[in-house]
Amino acid sequence: MTTENFKKGLALRTELAGKEYVDKAFSDPNDYSVPLHELLTEYCWGAVWSRPGLDRRSRSILNLGMLSALNRSEEFAGHVKIALKNGVTKDEIRECLLQVAVYCGMPAGVTAFRVARKVFEELGV
Incomplete structure (x- = not known):
């Protein structure tokens, strides 16, 4: 994924949850859950957690x-x-x-x- 929200979300998720946690989330050997983690990273972390309205x-x-x-x-x-x-x-x-x-x-x-x-x-x- 290369959207701006995904990039922001990935940076924030990595900062707060840790690189090991994020790497593990994206390392599904069957790629089954990778789309879920892309969605979660782009929207939860990139679109919502990165908004300026709440700290x-x-x-x-x-x-x-x-x-x-x-x-x-x-x-x-x-x-x-x-x-x-x-x-x-x-x-x-x-x-x-x-x-x-x-x-x-x-x-x-x-x-x-x-x-x-x-x-x-x-x-x-």
Whole structure:
């Protein structure tokens, strides 16, 4: 892909998720999931994350709330790491997850706390 949004998205995704993560996403030996990662990179990261209307920290907080509310644990774990890179503190993440627990249900909150704690342990936060 060579669109401007893809290029912006690839640079931002690599910066925030890490080169190893992005390289792995695009290294499907059967090329089956590559179109998905192209779409995700161009639109999620290039067209939306790169917009000037919200700063990265705010976007991270939104993603933490949405992904935890939807019980998307694997994606949530990655976005906890990204949120920390974007300046969201461990305490602020806890506050986001308490909000999720109250508004979206305790099971979503409990799962999100469990995943976040595991990420913090991995990173030594």
